[in-house]
Amino acid sequence: MSAQHKKFKTEVRQLLDLVVHSLYSNREIFLRELISNASDAIDRARFESLSNAAVLENDPEWDILITADPKAKTLTLTDNGVGMSQKEVEENIGTIASSGTKKFLTELKAKDGTVPPELIGQFGVGFYSAFMVADKVTLETRRAGEPGAGVRWESTGSGEYDIETVVKERRGTSITLHLKDDAGEFLEEWMIRKVVKKYSDFVEHPVRLRMIAEKDGKPEEKAPELLNSRKAIWQRPRAEIKEEEYQEFYRHVSHDFQEPLETLHWSVEGQTEFRALLYLPKTGGMDFLMPDQSKRGVHLYVKRVFITDNCEELRPSYLRFLRGVVDSADLPLNVSREILQENRLLRVIRANLVKKVLDTLSEMKEKRREAYEGFWKEFGAVLKEGLHQDPTNLEKLEDLVLCETAGGKPGALASLAEYVKLMPESQKEIYYALGENRQALANSPHLEAFRKAGCDVLFFTDPIDEWVIRDLSSYQSKTLRDITRGQVDLPAGAEPAAEEAKAAEEAKPLLVTLKEALGDRVRDVTVSKRLTESACCLVFEESAMGRQQERIYKAMNRAVPESKGALELNPGHPLIRRMEAIHQADAKHPKLAEYAELLLDQALLTAGLPVTDLLAFTRRVSQLMAEEAEGVGKA
Numbered sequence: 001m002s003a004q005h006k007k008f009k010t011e012v013r014q015l016l017d018l019v020v021h022s023l024y025s026n027r028e029i030f031l032r033e034l035i036s037n038a039s040d041a042i043d044r045a046r047f048e049s050l051s052n053a054a055v056l057e058n059d060p061e062w063d064i065l066i067t068a069d070p071k072a073k074t075l076t077l078t079d080n081g082v083g084m085s086q087k088e089v090e091e092n093i094g095t096i097a098s099s100g101t102k103k104f105l106t107e108l109k110a111k112d113g114t115v116p117p118e119l120i121g122q123f124g125v126g127f128y129s130a131f132m133v134a135d136k137v138t139l140e141t142r143r144a145g146e147p148g149a150g151v152r153w154e155s156t157g158s159g160e161y162d163i164e165t166v167v168k169e170r171r172g173t174s175i176t177l178h179l180k181d182d183a184g185e186f187l188e189e190w191m192i193r194k195v196v197k198k199y200s201d202f203v204e205h206p207v208r209l210r211m212i213a214e215k216d217g218k219p220e221e222k223a224p225e226l227l228n229s230r231k232a233i234w235q236r237p238r239a240e241i242k243e244e245e246y247q248e249f250y251r252h253v254s255h256d257f258q259e260p261l262e263t264l265h266w267s268v269e270g271q272t273e274f275r276a277l278l279y280l281p282k283t284g285g286m287d288f289l290m291p292d293q294s295k296r297g298v299h300l301y302v303k304r305v306f307i308t309d310n311c312e313e314l315r316p317s318y319l320r321f322l323r324g325v326v327d328s329a330d331l332p333l334n335v336s337r338e339i340l341q342e343n344r345l346l347r348v349i350r351a352n353l354v355k356k357v358l359d360t361l362s363e364m365k366e367k368r369r370e371a372y373e374g375f376w377k378e379f380g381a382v383l384k385e386g387l388h389q390d391p392t393n394l395e396k397l398e399d400l401v402l403c404e405t406a407g408g409k410p411g412a413l414a415s416l417a418e419y420v421k422l423m424p425e426s427q428k429e430i431y432y433a434l435g436e437n438r439q440a441l442a443n444s445p446h447l448e449a450f451r452k453a454g455c456d457v458l459f460f461t462d463p464i465d466e467w468v469i470r471d472l473s474s475y476q477s478k479t480l481r482d483i484t485r486g487q488v489d490l491p492a493g494a495e496p497a498a499e500e501a502k503a504a505e506e507a508k509p510l511l512v513t514l515k516e517a518l519g520d521r522v523r524d525v526t527v528s529k530r531l532t533e534s535a536c537c538l539v540f541e542e543s544a545m546g547r548q549q550e551r552i553y554k555a556m557n558r559a560v561p562e563s564k565g566a567l568e569l570n571p572g573h574p575l576i577r578r579m580e581a582i583h584q585a586d587a588k589h590p591k592l593a594e595y596a597e598l599l600l601d602q603a604l605l606t607a608g609l610p611v612t613d614l615l616a617f618t619r620r621v622s623q624l625m626a627e628e629a630e631g632v633g634k635a
């Protein structure tokens, strides 16, 4: 192939622009990114070589070499890892595979274009960080086990690149950075040592430095020197590991620039032997928009040999925010996908891991509430999936649930146990409401009678709640009751007084007329136990489909079973009383049908549902206002 000149995709150009112009403050991290990639590439080659010896190509010593040439102003990183085919180079280096990155860039552009540094690693800009220090980058690579043509890729980072086939002897990748004038410090031995020690000390493969010096005008090569101690951090005793080392390793596995929220490092012996070093991130970042980030999950090693970076069998999906490493002493090295799926040892590890994580979370909740609430706000919605998926750990998971309540301040979170503790003795059930957000729920008329009776109500506002909270059904043998649906029983003592019961009785004939007026748009028109202030509300049956589910069904073009609300009226409300009086005088008074329409529309609106005929609604409201305005100013 002759050399080809190609353009980066637009989003890569944007990304490069950001990397070069906005991420200037911490340039030294480019070295960490490139060493990290080299180490990953070696891990992959080593794994492939377990089942295909050809990959080794008589070059079995894995290594990463940094060559610094101050005269030529180049820094070259060479690895004998898995390398890339031309297609892979174009896919990995010439484009951004993830749609999440595109979305991120668009959002960023809509803002002011400044990038929080902790985000850089999350978007696979690792390789592009080379352009922070280099004005030209040359990459040569050849796929392991495929002797023959390699690929040469070169770019100045300004929007275009050249690509051609070349002869490359050694498998793997070599990346040459032609350093910018102001990046000369990265050619100094002490600087390279410092940066490698700081960020990549635990990298398992040797990272060596070869300085090309000059003696008597001639180039003089010094023997390469080993820079890293290569100790797998998870194999070392906890007491020996410094906090910074834990943090650096976290950055290595997670590509997250922030510190982790929590570090879990433990080992197990017995039925199966393994060591694990796991982290809870502080934030989810854009993780959930980017399914391909799953490879930054829990990595599986067997006896210090990397096996796979996305071992879903190691942890349930409701713990997918975990980052880190599990190293098993008993799994076979040449484990295949099938073995992983069926493996009993892996199931034991998984059960132990789940226990450890849930126990840690529970301890955080008890002892470090603020940290736990931070975790919950980021990942609570994911953890809650466990209520549905993992019946064995249901009790532990229930205890980890936090939510806002009607009585609490906005943002204040309570656990189910805390709620139960504060329940008045007469209250037998746990009351909750599902909705879009706190404000909508707090304003909901459905809560009025509960408030008046001194009962708090749990607010569940995550989309997932509709599924998982209904699954819960009870906690500490108390039924969980959605107070916005179906029949409700108020706590003893909060039942309507005799006078209210009488009002309810008197309203009955009016209800019949209103039901006739509204026809089959409502399931029924009834007297409400829920209302103390508002005139009306709409109540769906307990079995009716939830809002989120309805949305998903509609998006999938599936039929949504029609569910109609019952219009509940407050017989003590002055409006309803007045309507009763009209009704008594003339049961067919045309105003009654008009008012029925307005009551239904109000109830729809407070339930967050669209009114059926907006024009008719506004016409009726204007009519009412006109009537009322007649009197204004006259008195």
Ligand code: ADP
Pocket (backbone or CB within 6 Å): 033, 037, 038, 041, 079, 081, 082, 083, 084, 092, 093, 121, 123, 124, 125, 126, 127, 128, 172, 173, 255
């Ligand atoms: P990330 O490492 O976060 O995926 P990068 O931009 O650093 O993002 O790299 C993109 C991809 O390019 C990597 O996922 C890998 O497939 C490939 N790659 C980068 N460096 C190397 C290397 N030294 N050897 C083989 N493949 C590499």
